Amino acid sequence: MEPLVEIRNLRTSFRTEDGTVRAVDDVSFDIGRGEVVGLVGESGCGKTAVSLSILQLLPTPPAVIEGGEIRFGSRDLLKLSGEEIRRIRGNEIAMIFQEPMTSLNPVYTIGDQLMETIQLHQRLDTHAARARAIEMLKLVGIPRADEVMGEYPHRFSGGMRQRAMIAMALSCDPKLLIADEPTTALDVTIQAQILELMHELRERIGMSILFITHDLSVIAEMADRVVVMYSGKLVEQADVQTLFLSPEHPYTKGLIGSRPSIDEDDSAVPAEPGLRRRLPFIRGSVPNPLHMPGGCPFHPRCDYAMPVCGTEMPPRTELREGHDVRCWLHESPDSVARADEPEVRS
Amino acid sequence: MRNVDLTAEGMPRKKTSELREVFRHLVRNRAAVVGLTIIGLFVVVSVFAPVFATHDPLAANLGNRLQPPSREHLLGTDELGRDLLSRMFYGGRISLNIGIISVLIGVLIGVPIGAVSGYFGGKLDIITQRFIDIMIAFPGILLAIVVVTVLGVGVENVMIATGIASVPIYARLVRGSVLSIKEQSYVAAARAAGLGDVRIIFRQILPNCLAPIIVQSTFQIATSILWAAGLGFLGLGAQAPTPEWGAILSNGRAYIRTAHHLTTYPGLAILLMVLGFNLVGDGLRDALDPKTRS
Amino acid sequence: MRNSQRTYLFGLVIVSMIALAASPLFATGTAETAAVRDTLTIAIGAEPESLDPVKMTSAPAATVGEHVVERLIYMEEDGSLTPMLATSWSANEDSTVWTFQIRQGVTFHDGTPLNAEAVRMNLTRFVDPEVGAAYAFLLGSVQEIRTTGEYTLEITLGQPFAPILSHLSHSFIGIVSPRQIENLGPADTFENPVGTGPYVMDRWSRGDSIRLSLNENYWGDTPRIPNLVFNFIPEESARIVALETGEADAIMAVPPQDVPRLQRDPNIDVVFQSSVRTIYIGFNNVREPFDNPLVRRALNHAVDKQAIVDSIFDGNAFVLDAPVVDAVFGHASVGPFEYDPDLARELLAEAGFPDGLSMSLHHPTGRYPLDATVAAAVQSMLAEVGVDARLETREWTSYLQFTGQPPEQAEYDSYLLGWGTVTLDSDYGLYALLHTRQWNPDGNNRSFYSNERVDELLDAARIETNPDVRTETYAEAMQLIWDDAPWIFLYSAGQINAVRSNVEGLIHHPLENLSAWDAYFVD
């Protein structure tokens, strides 16, 4: 089956006073129909820029989508006119954001904001739109939906706001929901509520979800497939089982390994002080986007870095069906050798 | 293999002082450069007024009154035959002095009030805030008028009056900054480390309020110059024959139809100087604000 | 729902606030129509402080007031006294008891008839110390006021006082309807006077204008123009524009520098009238070095008064040749001091100041035409002879107070001041300013000038009833004063008014009043 969205060689940059930041650099992945794709990476890795590029919601300037293709059905979203992309936003592709506290307009009621979306994309009269809005609020588990319609967002807790955001996003039955760190700002018990809700809705509605987060455990729970980004580049993608059980990129490995687990095997912890299990870690820190190291951006922190890593970005290697990695370690020995010591080949 | 290891150097290793950073942003802002240039010109002309002035700013020459601009008198002469340009050079001095000294007065009184009020909070803060509310309830120029009425007219009193009128502005500004900086963990850290309140206010908090104070001061110099000119215009400011711009303008008002250069040029001079400070203020605010700097 | 209601309410609040604020606009919106023939508009520089005689202090008040309220005696432009509400008057032998016949058949604007009792009530109120009329001193010599018949009034003086009739002619001693003052407490005042004048108060729009309309029952010749409007326009340039555009038919106090342009306008006549006001710089005569007449004379020689008159006033003033102007009774030309800087330096050297001296020169701003400019000019002239005069100024009331301290507290070397001899009698012009008994704070002798002989002469002239003897006495006094040079005698600036050419018959009075009862439009 053809995927719902195909992102090909997407490049997005920010032009700042101090120079150009390549926020998204040659990123390609697909989102299948009904699939939940987890996009994971640390802050500044470009995951949000990817999501905003899809609906062209990045402020221009300073952002510029420099190239690539985002195929959505028969259309390339990047080639659509302003009017055409607007008709897709909120309708076929909807978004929810990280900060439920600031994502709702404080001066309009929840009802106003819900009905606005509904009336924009569906030819419903006020009455029908209201009914639909209330239905959506009930769907996302907001009690007293009727009364809530007239409330302003500030009266809501974070969890409730995120529910309202989800109701708004789903009100036009989108084919794709882009969820950008939807639970990061929430407490863990509330996060559990929201994740539960999203699971439920997904099963009921059957839309695709692009789930963006920095939290690997959330990804492990939510996603069917995972895309890992580092410094604007896609470094690895695989189905969720493969990625967690046999990650191949050193960065993915480091990321997964360095998190203490809630199910940490206590027996592994020595009882004596000074002999505790040290957590594996990635040294150094994320490079400054304005002064990106040459070659593979991860090479200054990589324990397996080779000279070639400092000069050339590795190509994408398909290890097996659906598992890609961009790392010289996984490039065929031939090409490594070629890049490493070209003169040896004779 | 390890030669590519750059260790934990995430951020660019540039040893730039904050001041230089701000300046770099400032000079990149075209408007601010224009402002700096204007202020620079006025400062140079004011400091070297005796050098630039072609005539004695106080020497009357009744035979040569109200002359339009000419080669001898580039901006013409006033009602007593004094050279307008020379008077304006000296007037620039007065305006700059008023601006700077009144701001110093405002800062010296307002900043400690705001800092103490914001830092200690509680009853003291409530009382101080009410008092500042009352002071702010009066528009600055009115406050300045009232103060001048109490103190009497004259350049020194104008400085005091405009200074006092700016006190509540600083007090409120600094209080606000202190309230937010107080919440920063490094203040808690300083307290945890056993630093005293006075030390925390002056060493930890106030240096970090500097940016808004500097920005406000730039604007406040402009405002004080305007207030002072307004007072001069109402006859409550500098007195004859002091060549204060507002006073020159006020005197020239009687000759607006016969010798409009007496009102046009001092007005333009005030406008330019105020504009200069405002431009630099805008530039500084942008340069000091991390939000716009990114 | 709630939201829209809220918005609606908010809008309502805003709209009603604007409506409230704008309401005065509609209330006064009809005042301005094109210049109509039945209204004469005069623009004056200041609003009268009050039109209650006991509160009046300024020329604008007098100008407006005399159209509504009349006094017993009128002073013509030449200084002669003619009957107004008094038809005749006579005195006893030693001129201590004056009898006035009050005009019969005159009614106030409210219908109350004028009689001697009405006049008595007014004059009694004017001199009542509880009321504290600013100009009560005009009648300071009055001991008793009583009626001796329905239309006969008798005023008894403590001692003979020659200028009493001039004083009674002062515009501030107006007679208003007894009904208006019957129930007033000593501190109370009224706003719209009810007088006997040719015009009736119509409307006083505070800060803007006073409208007068014709008194149909006026006892004298009824004016030809039915409505008078006095507009208050303090800004000189605006006043001139108002005249040029025809918004005003006449304006007072034209600045000299604008005269040439107005004279070029064929639709405008510029009227020059002398004034009785002298402008001088008084020395602190009891303070060193100004206790030395040499110094005072030196400084008189150092100031080029003619240059001030020619340049600053464009010739619309004249240099003083006596402590009073020549229109004043008793004036004797005794000056002026020649402008002679060399002589000034010599005199200073002789007085022990070969290198000059420094002094303070206090002056008001905006009180007299171009006062600050003159002070600055004097300063630079004094600088020529090595005298460093430090200019200092204050607002008018604190200025008066500052220069009103008793000698031991007086902190000034010199001060610029003016004095209008509004009674056109030298007593008014000299006694209060130069008599030893009038030293601050008891009088207006702010220079602490004291000359026994001058005191004697001024006292004598006060009670002398023979005009010729008085003239001689004043001539001697003026010469003595001039030689003592207690002041720098400066100038008397003429009044400059301007009138549109189609208006005739306005009276430009030397007392700085502009009277319109004889005015008419020509085509």
Next chain:
Amino acid sequence: MSAPAVADVPVLSVRDLKKYFPIRTGVLSRVSGHVKAVDGVTFDIQAGETFALVGESGCGKSTTGRAILRLTGATDGEVYYQGEDVLGASGERMRRLRKAMQIVFQDPYSALNPRKTVGSAIGEILRVHRMASGAESRERVEEVLVRCGLEAYHSYRYPHEFSGGQRQRVVIARALALDPRFIVADEPISALDVSIQSQIINLLEDLQDSFQLTYLFISHDLSVVRHMADRVGVMYLGKLVEVAEKREFYREPLHPYSQALLSAIPVSDPTVKKKRIILQGDVPSPANPPAGCPFHTRCPYVMDVCRTVPPALLQTETGHSVACHLVHPVT
């Protein structure tokens, strides 16, 4: 050391600590109510132990940490450091206590004065406590920096020249400079990037081992707590609802809230599908906490008694202390 020390005087004793923030309203800012941020918290921390306070935002865990160090004035209660009264100490005694008790903050960006170089910030503290000055001070600064994984030359840098992880190292170095015995670590890693967090965790553990530090570790991250802590205290609405030895706690949490909290944590293993207890609703406002058990509004096992009687924190046979009527039925 994992077994609770019995005989020793605890390093830190907190007794019935309360911190109420007044709610001011109206003209004269009259106090119209209180936010009961910390409402009667009692616990001990033994020498060398890491005691973790966990809970969701607003539960009062950070306020507890700050009140212990007197960074915010406690409303009521007592705090003893090695038997010495902290809240009542003044003058020289307080200075000495301050040296011994330090804090590491959550946000390394606001925890450093942007206008001071690292060296001068730490040097100032040394000077105030008359520990070192001049060259000696410089040496000491460099020593702690190096000990925290930084370089000596970093002491001449301003905070903005560091990355987040490095800043947190500086913050830790500053706390360490006074040679403290007890450190409040207030969410020390939650503001850091995932790949940096483990560096700091390792550092904190290393330092604990090297300097025999005692930690009060405040965190909302139960995974990290599981790695770091020896004992765990769970807070809810200003109250401690459960205190237990770490293994016991993770093996069998007794309080329904603890259970929900643990079950809510996503597992970073896609093969595990966990059964969740999903709590209903939100945490009530601490300005207006519910009567009885603070958790009763969301508790899946709520009983009538919970609505009226506040449960006490009592010990069970397994060594847990729990405040729940289910565990300790009211008799």
Next chain:
Amino acid sequence: MLTIPVVIGVSIIVFAIIRMIPGDPARAMAGVNATPEFIEQVRVRHALDQPLHVQYGRFMVNLVQGDLGRSIFSGRPVTTEIGERFPRTLLLATVALVIATIIGVSAGIVSATKRNSVFDNASMLVALVGVAAPVFWMALMLQLLFAVQLRWLPATGIGAVRHLVLPSITLGTASAALMARITRSSMLDVLRQDYITTARSKGLGERIVVYKHALKNALIPVVTVLGLQFGILLGGAVLTETVFAWPGVGRLLVDAILRRDYPIVQGTVMLLAFLFVIINLVVDIAYAFLDPRVHYRSESGE
């Protein structure tokens, strides 16, 4: 709610300041030519010989009864004097504010939405000049141009709407400039907010995003400024009214200061201060209309 203590505070300060003005009020009241006896009489009559707190007590008692005393200069009740002039100042300031708001806010919106366009740069330049130009100078220049040279509008005075044009434009210029700058920056700030991204992600057109979602939020800081501006306009009226001979309270105050007419100074300053307190109150209320969060601010225990 803050009104009463602030007003009492203001009254104490005003009262104290007036007593600090050098010069003997009794002498000023008695007049230029008064005898020492009469001055003493005035002093007793106005209780100026009493201790300050007694005087203040009297002042407050009278104030509560709506009696602010009488003008020294004209002898009329201060309330009457102010009552006649205040509506004119209010009118002038209101019209100026309306002009300033309409021009300033719309220029600010357009500048923000068309950032860095020619319009943006030009209007911001004009705004800068507008803020920097001295009010009285602007007044004179406008007078010179429109009244003296072109003769389109009257130079001074009150009466018809055309009298209002020059003074209100003069007075409103600086406010319009300030308002444009503030609206612009507020708008730019709001346009960066998450909920704007939300609105766009819903597929709303740019017009609705700007005029519905952004504007209402952007206006919240503008309303504060609006209230502040009204106060500043009332203060600025002192200068404008002087140049345009607009008989409002501003000129009344200046004249009263120059004449040492203490009761008028006292009354005017009281009134203005009181007014600013009221304005602040109105701004707070307006806030509540624009920003639903305000209602509940006191509930959360921050």
